[in-house]
Amino acid sequence: MEVLLVSLLNGLVYGMLLFMLASGLTLIFSMMGVLNFAHGSIYMLGAYFAYESTRWIGFWSALLIAPLLCGAIGAAIEIWGLRRVHHNGHIAELLFTFGLVFIIGRSVQMAWGMLPMPYRVPASLDFPLFTLYGLQFPAYRGFMLLISAGMLGGIWLLLKRTRVGMIIQAALTHPGMTAALGHNVPLVFTIVFAGGCFLAGLAGVIGGNYQSTEPGIADAMGPIVFVVVVFGGLGSLAGCFIASIIMGMVVTFSVVIDASIADLLRPIGIVPRSDDLLGEILTVPVARIGALLPLLMMVLILFFRPRGLLGTRDT
Amino acid sequence: MTGMPAIRLADVRKNFGATEIIRGVSLDVAGGERHAIIGPNGAGKTTLFNLISGRFPITAGSIELRGQRIDALPPQRINRLGLSRSFQITSIFPRLTVFENLRCALLWSRGYRYSFWHLLPRARALNEATEALLRDLNLAERHDLPAGLLSYAEQRALEIGMTVAGGASVILLDEPTAGMSHSETEYAVALIRRVTEGKTLLMVEHDMRVVFDLADTITVLVYGRVIASGPPSAIRADRAVQEAYLGAMAA
Numbered sequence: 001m002e003v004l005l006v007s008l009l010n011g012l013v014y015g016m017l018l019f020m021l022a023s024g025l026t027l028i029f030s031m032m033g034v035l036n037f038a039h040g041s042i043y044m045l046g047a048y049f050a051y052e053s054t055r056w057i058g059f060w061s062a063l064l065i066a067p068l069l070c071g072a073i074g075a076a077i078e079i080w081g082l083r084r085v086h087h088n089g090h091i092a093e094l095l096f097t098f099g100l101v102f103i104i105g106r107s108v109q110m111a112w113g114m115l116p117m118p119y120r121v122p123a124s125l126d127f128p129l130f131t132l133y134g135l136q137f138p139a140y141r142g143f144m145l146l147i148s149a150g151m152l153g154g155i156w157l158l159l160k161r162t163r164v165g166m167i168i169q170a171a172l173t174h175p176g177m178t179a180a181l182g183h184n185v186p187l188v189f190t191i192v193f194a195g196g197c198f199l200a201g202l203a204g205v206i207g208g209n210y211q212s213t214e215p216g217i218a219d220a221m222g223p224i225v226f227v228v229v230v231f232g233g234l235g236s237l238a239g240c241f242i243a244s245i246i247m248g249m250v251v252t253f254s255v256v257i258d259a260s261i262a263d264l265l266r267p268i269g270i271v272p273r274s275d276d277l278l279g280e281i282l283t284v285p286v287a288r289i290g291a292l293l294p295l296l297m298m299v300l301i302l303f304f305r306p307r308g309l310l311g312t313r314d315t
Numbered sequence: 316m317t318g319m320p321a322i323r324l325a326d327v328r329k330n331f332g333a334t335e336i337i338r339g340v341s342l343d344v345a346g347g348e349r350h351a352i353i354g355p356n357g358a359g360k361t362t363l364f365n366l367i368s369g370r371f372p373i374t375a376g377s378i379e380l381r382g383q384r385i386d387a388l389p390p391q392r393i394n395r396l397g398l399s400r401s402f403q404i405t406s407i408f409p410r411l412t413v414f415e416n417l418r419c420a421l422l423w424s425r426g427y428r429y430s431f432w433h434l435l436p437r438a439r440a441l442n443e444a445t446e447a448l449l450r451d452l453n454l455a456e457r458h459d460l461p462a463g464l465l466s467y468a469e470q471r472a473l474e475i476g477m478t479v480a481g482g483a484s485v486i487l488l489d490e491p492t493a494g495m496s497h498s499e500t501e502y503a504v505a506l507i508r509r510v511t512e513g514k515t516l517l518m519v520e521h522d523m524r525v526v527f528d529l530a531d532t533i534t535v536l537v538y539g540r541v542i543a544s545g546p547p548s549a550i551r552a553d554r555a556v557q558e559a560y561l562g563a564m565a566a
Contacts, residue, residue, distance in 0.1 A: 166418065167419065169410070169411060173409060174406045176370060177407075180390050180399065180406075181394060182391050182394035182424065
């Protein structure tokens with residue numbers, strides 16, 4: 001019971017963190033048709049920027065400085081990079097963002113090295129929020145929930161209630177018509193790309209000291225965020241949100257489940273032999289294949305529902 | 316308005332790769348007139364619209380809107396100078412409500428630009444203007460319906476409404492009655508006549524009844540060239556047009 005509740009909470013924290021990344025990626029993807037491979041790299045930059053500004057100024061200002069830096073980098077990438085590459089088609093854009101992954105990755109390694117940075121949770125948030133069945137829930141995770149919930153509300157308000165949100169929604173489906181109505185669509189693209197990078201940076205700030213701040217986190221987060229976007233469906237923020245939470249739960253729960261498929265089969269009388277390949281696969285505990293599950297889910301949804309949960313277009 | 320044409324194309328050319336699609340089109344659309352462009356499929360009618368509205372750059376020549384060169388401007392700048400267009404493929408925003416669609420078309424002209432901090436529900440003047448336009452289009456009952464769920468004819472009516480909403484004085488409609496039944500077409504023609512009152516209208520149209528009913532001037536485009544331009548009676552009598560186009564229709 002206590003494992004269930006704590007895992008639920010942890011899954012929610014992780015899911016919301018995923019949503020901060022995936023929401024920006026899905027907006028960029030569905031509006032500009034650009035699959036930004038470098039989104040995980042921006043997340044990593046956010047974590048490193050947050051570490052540096054925490055060292056020099058303090059955590060609370062890092063909460064603003066790091067995302068702003070990431071947003072500025074995003075705007076620069078869009079204006080001076082993607083716009084030029086755009087004329088050469090989607091493959092060129094894809095390769096461009098793929099190249100960015102390596103450039104950002106190497107730069108980070110050159111600046112900070114391969115080892116994890118001691119980017120820690122601020123002392124003012126380093127206490128147990130409450131105790132559940134003898135297990136402590138850290139206040140910092142509550143703080144992460146607060147930030148990501150605030151971001152969710154902010155994004156919703158922006159898209160549904162403000163003028164620029166209205167224009168973004170319009171440009172999601174018909175950029176040509178939106179331009180014909182007098183709106184500067186290239187500027188909207190820049191705003192969305194920079195906004196997505198801002199959110200990825202913010203996720204880096206609160207995720208960097210939750211997970212770790214090392215060069216490997218870009219590669220760790222990149223694929224799973226991509227899975228969330230495909231799973232949720234293109235062009236749908238609601239689908240993206242649901243997919244993020246599901247994925248957060250799946251990853252969190254798979255770590256604590258010690259059972260295997262063979263355990264499920266045993267009550268109905270099937271006992272796989274343990275000395276052949278099939279038997280070995282069936283007796284692997286779920287906890288050991290946890291990292292594989294999200295990718296498996298992506299393959300399944302592409303088979304049975306290529307539009308994703310709530311998507312409007314085929315991926 | 317008199318004297319200077321609303322739109323002037325001078326020897327406009329457009330190549331896609333090595334293929335010349337528009338091969339030297341010169342065309343004057345007088346202010347306040349209703350001008351139809353007709354021609355067989357592949358004549359370049361929609362391409363011409365895309366050039367005028369700034370969607371594609373031209374290869375050579377010049378395009379003027381009321382005496383001002385617009386051929387190097389992006390679409391949104393041309394729109395803000397007072398030229399608005401619709402698309403051949405219905406291009407309303409299917410997930411937004413009918414009301415939001417129209418409001419989106421009004422945002423720029425009413426001075427609401429990229430401000431993040433003002434909430435739209437509080438923009439009373441904007442919302443009232445949108446409501447008025449909705450009633451004008453007979454779409455008031457559809458207010459909160461996602462536009463993608465409207466009937467086809469209603470979607471086209473909404474798109475015409477969005478095209479004129481910004482108050483542009485030059486309106487380009489690309490096949491506004493395509494795919495409509497007879498009664499739907501009649502309704503659309505009446506709507507177009509009403510909402511473009513006092514404006515300059517340039518339209519691409521395949522339905523000859525609509526063309527001869529609505530247009531003051533007709534230009535015939537065949538393979539990227541203008542082969543005739545004039546009042547409907549002259550076009551009807553033109554031998555070259557009959558051979559290239561109308562004859563084929565009558566046969």
